Amino acid sequence: AKAQRGEHICYYEEGMDETARRRRQIANDLRHAIANGELHLLYQPQRSLRTGALSGYEALLRWQHPRHGFIPPDVFIPIAEETGSIFEIGEWVLRDACREAKQWPGEEKVAVNLSAVQFIKPDLVSTIRQILADTGLSPTRLELEITETAIIGDKLRALHCLRQLKAMGISVAIDDFGTGYSSLDTLHSFPFDKIKIDKSFLLRSENSAQARAIISAVLALGKSLQIPVLAEGVENEAQLLVLESEGCDEAQGYYFGRPDTPPSHHRKAVANS
Numbered sequence: 099a100k101a102q103r104g105e106h107i108c109y110y111e112e113g114m115d116e117t118a119r120r121r122r123q124i125a126n127d128l129r130h131a132i133a134n135g136e137l138h139l140l141y142q143p144q145r146s147l148r149t150g151a152l153s154g155y156e157a158l159l160r161w162q163h164p165r166h167g168f169i170p171p172d173v174f175i176p177i178a179e180e181t182g183s184i185f186e187i188g189e190w191v192l193r194d195a196c197r198e199a200k201q202w203p204g205e206e207k208v209a210v211n212l213s214a215v216q217f218i219k220p221d222l223v224s225t226i227r228q229i230l231a232d233t234g235l236s237p238t239r240l241e242l243e244i245t246e247t248a249i250i251g252d253k254l255r256a257l258h259c260l261r262q263l264k265a266m267g268i269s270v271a272i273d274d275f276g277t278g279y280s281s282l283d284t285l286h287s288f289p290f291d292k293i294k295i296d297k298s299f300l301l302r303s304e305n306s307a308q309a310r311a312i313i314s315a316v317l318a319l320g321k322s323l324q325i326p327v328l329a330e331g332v333e334n335e336a337q338l339l340v341l342e343s344e345g346c347d348e349a350q351g352y353y354f355g356r357p358d359t360p361p362s363h364h365r366k367a368v369a370n371s
């Protein structure tokens with residue numbers, strides 16, 4: 099039994115070692131990803147359920163690694179946050195998304211995800227101001243998506259930052275609402291423009307009465323605080339009907355469209371054909 103336990107521990111440590119090695123490798127390669135042109139953004143549509151109109155696109159980051167192929171953001175973003183690469187990557191994302199949105203024929207918003215560490219960095223506001231000036235995108239077309247982890251640390255700083263962004267005309271959505279640290283207190287004291295219900299609730303809604311109850315509760319909360327609610331992860335019509343009957347404002351998910359090449363490319367493709 100002792101030997102077996104020994105083997106087990108040894109195996110476990112090798113596993114840990116391999117994970118750590120892979121993380122170090124990713125951290126290293128990430129440093130060159132921007133310069134090598136390995137990053138790009140896809141865009142997923144967001145629909146207004148009141149008018150049926152396209153209201154915006156969420157920019158979602160993709161990394162095509164030269165040897166390992168596609169590495170999902172859920173894997174490399176946390177590593178970039180740990181090593182500090184997230185600042186350069188985040189700035190690249192903001193700039194690319196604003197430049198892209200400026201080319202759209204419509205006035206849809208572009209929603210950009212911000213890491214918590216990015217949000218609390220003192221120069222965020224001036225960086226964004228510079229990017230808007232350089233790209234010529236109207237601040238009213240930029241929406242930032244942050245999770246609650248961005249504001250639980252230094253609440254006063256976060257509130258100050260949020261107010262400055264809003265004063266510029268930028269809107270701010272709270273992402274993944276209902277998971278982690280979500281609390282009523284946060285919603286009450288931070289002037290968010292939108293609540294995004296985490297997709298895990300929609301994905302479970304058909305089989306879980308609890309998930310449905312949480313969706314209803316968040317929709318009621320949004321209504322009473324007068325904050326529009328967007329449901330993410332809408333994959334079928336049944337889910338959409340439930341959201342519509344409960345007065346959800348906006349929706350996003352595979353049912354409306356997967357993350358795809360930039361909208362401006364569609365237009366060019368049509369124009370060239």
Ligand code: C2E
Nearest residue numbers: 158159171172175191211212213331332333351352353357
């Ligand atoms: P998120 O911000 O919650 O983004 C939504 C995720 O749900 C995206 O995954 C999207 O592709 C996926 N999704 C959309 N509709 C559906 C659906 O109907 N069903 C299902 N099952 N999934 C759907 P993705 O693109 O892999 O991104 C994962 C996470 O990585 C994002 O979650 C976000 O936290 C992070 N991320 C992505 N791009 C960026 C970025 O530019 N900056 C930062 N800081 N984080 C990013």
Ligand code: CA
Nearest residue numbers: 156211243273
């Ligand atoms: Ca998001």
Ligand code: CA
Nearest residue numbers: 273274296330
């Ligand atoms: Ca989300």
Ligand code: CA
Nearest residue numbers: 245273274296
């Ligand atoms: Ca998420």
